[in-house]
Amino acid sequence: MRRVYLDHSATTPVRPEVAELVCKYMTVHFGNASSVYSFGREARKAVENAREQVAAVIGADPAEIIFTSGGTEADNLAIMGVAYANEKKGNHIITTQIEHHAVLDTCHYLEKKGFEVTYLPVDEHGLVSIRDLENSITDKTVLISVMHANNEVGTIQPVADIGRIARGRGVYFHTDAVQTFGKIPVNVKDMNIDLLAVSAHKIYGPKGTGCLYIRKGTKMNNIMFGGGQERKRRPGTENVPGIVGFGQAAEMAAAEMDQQMTYLAKQRDRLIAGIFKSIDHVKLNGHPEKRLPGNVNVSFRFVEGESLLLSLDMKGIAASSGSACTSGSLDPSHVLLAMGIPHEIAHGSLRMTLGRGNTEEDIDYVLEVLPEILNRLRAMSPLYHQEKESKECCQSVH
Numbered sequence: 523m524r525r526v527y528l529d530h531s532a533t534t535p536v537r538p539e540v541a542e543l544v545c546k547y548m549t550v551h552f553g554n555a556s557s558v559y560s561f562g563r564e565a566r567k568a569v570e571n572a573r574e575q576v577a578a579v580i581g582a583d584p585a586e587i588i589f590t591s592g593g594t595e596a597d598n599l600a601i602m603g604v605a606y607a608n609e610k611k612g613n614h615i616i617t618t619q620i621e622h623h624a625v626l627d628t629c630h631y632l633e634k635k636g637f638e639v640t641y642l643p644v645d646e647h648g649l650v651s652i653r654d655l656e657n658s659i660t661d662k663t664v665l666i667s668v669m670h671a672n673n674e675v676g677t678i679q680p681v682a683d684i685g686r687i688a689r690g691r692g693v694y695f696h697t698d699a700v701q702t703f704g705k706i707p708v709n710v711k712d713m714n715i716d717l718l719a720v721s722a723h724k725i726y727g728p729k730g731t732g733c734l735y736i737r738k739g740t741k742m743n744n745i746m747f748g749g750g751q752e753r754k755r756r757p758g759t760e761n762v763p764g765i766v767g768f769g770q771a772a773e774m775a776a777a778e779m780d781q782q783m784t785y786l787a788k789q790r791d792r793l794i795a796g797i798f799k800s801i802d803h804v805k806l807n808g809h810p811e812k813r814l815p816g817n818v819n820v821s822f823r824f825v826e827g828e829s830l831l832l833s834l835d836m837k838g839i840a841a842s843s844g845s846a847c848t849s850g851s852l853d854p855s856h857v858l859l860a861m862g863i864p865h866e867i868a869h870g871s872l873r874m875t876l877g878r879g880n881t882e883e884d885i886d887y888v889l890e891v892l893p894e895i896l897n898r899l900r901a902m903s904p905l906y907h908q909e910k911e912s913k914e915c916c917q918s919v920h
C-alpha cells in the first residue's frame with residue numbers, strides 16, 4: 523500500500539545527511555564541549571559552527587543563539603525569563619488565544635504567580651488585530667508573545683508590525699517561530715524581534731533540540747540551574763550531536779527555502795482545489811492567503827475528525843485532526859474555537875501539512891481516497907441524510 527506522510531507540522535523525517543552527521547558526533551567526535559583536550563575542542567568547534575549556521579537563517583549574531591531542548595523549552599525560557607527579570611517594571615503579559623500550549627501553559631502558570639495575562643482574540647481567519655494589541659499595552663506590560671505562524675491552521679501573523687509597535691513602546695517581543703524557521707523568511711533585526719523560539723525536528727533535524735534567539739541586552743532570568751553552559755543562560759552538557767544536526771538542517775532548509783515555498787504552495791493549492799471540487803460541505807480553516815505554504819486545514823461537516831484520521835491511516839495516509847481526542851479530551855482545538863468555528867464543524871477538521879518529500883502523486887492519491895472515505899462516513903450520519911433530503915425538497919419546490 524502507498525504510504526503518504528502529511529503531518530510535517532508535527533514532525534519531519536531527519537535528512538540522511540543530518541542523520542550521518544549526528545551519528546558521527548555520537549560515536550567518533552563524542553567529546554564534552556566543555557573539555558579542554560582535543561575531543562572536547564572538536565565538539566566545541568562543531569557547536570559554534572552550528573550556532574553560526576542557525577544565526578545566519580534569521581539574521582542574528584551567533585552570540586544571540588542559546589541552544590535548548592527544543593521549542594517548548596525555548597518558549598518557557600523566553601516567557602518566564604523575561605517575566606521574572608522585569609517584574610519590578612510590571613507584571614503584564616500580552617499573548618493570543620491561539621498560541622501553542624508551550625506558550626499558553628507557561629502564561630497560565632505565571633498567572634498563578636501573580637502576573638496578569640491578556641489573551642488577544644483572533645478573527646475568523648486566525649489573525650490578531652494590531653489595534654487590539656496596541657490598545658492592550660499598559661505601562662505594566664513587559665512582554666508581548668505572538669506566534670509567527672499557527673501550527674494548526676497555518677495563519678501567518680503580522681510579526682513585523684507587532685515588533686515595530688513593541689519596540690516603540692519599550693516592551694519585549696517574543697515570537698514562537700517553530701513553524702516558520704527555515705520555511706518562510708524571518709529576520710530578527712528587520713522584524714524587531716527580541717526573542718524567537720525554534721525547534722529542529724520541524725525542519726528535518728533531530729528531535730529534542732532547538733534554540734532561543736535572545737537579542738543582545740535583553741534582561742532575563744534563568745529558569746534552570748546547574749552549570750555555566752550557553753553563556754550561563756541554559757545550564758547542562760550541550761547535546762552536541764543534536765546541535766550539530768540542527769545546524770546542518772537549518773543551513774539546508776535556508777538553501778532550499780525559496781524553491782520549497784513555491785513547490786509546497788503549488789501542491790497545497792492543488793490539494794485544496796481538489797477537495798473543494800469533489801467534496802461538499804467543506805470549509806477551509808485559516809487565512810486564504812496569509813498561510814504557511816504546506817498547510818491545508820479543512821473542516822468537513824457530518825464527520826468526526828478522529829474517524830477520518832483512522833480511515834486515512836488504513837489507506838496509508840498520516841494526517842492530524844483539530845479535535846484533541848488523542849490527548850484524552852473531547853474538546854475541539856482551542857485554535858478553531860478561538861476563530862469562532864462552531865464545535866460540530868471544528869470536530870470534523872483535518873490538517874494535512876506537506877513537506878519536501880511529498881510528490882504530485884501523493885496529492886493525487888489523497889484526492890482519490892478522501893472523497894470515498896467521506897462518502898462512506900457520511901452515509902452513516904443521520905444528519906447528513908436529513909440535510910440532503912431538505913435540500914432536495916427545497917430544490918423541487920423552487
Ligand code: PLP
Nearest residue numbers: 592593594622624673698700721
Ligand atoms: N510551538 C509550536 C508552534 C509548535 O508547533 C511546537 C511543536 O509542535 C512547539 C512549539 C514545541 O516544539 P518542541 O516539539 O520542539 O518542543
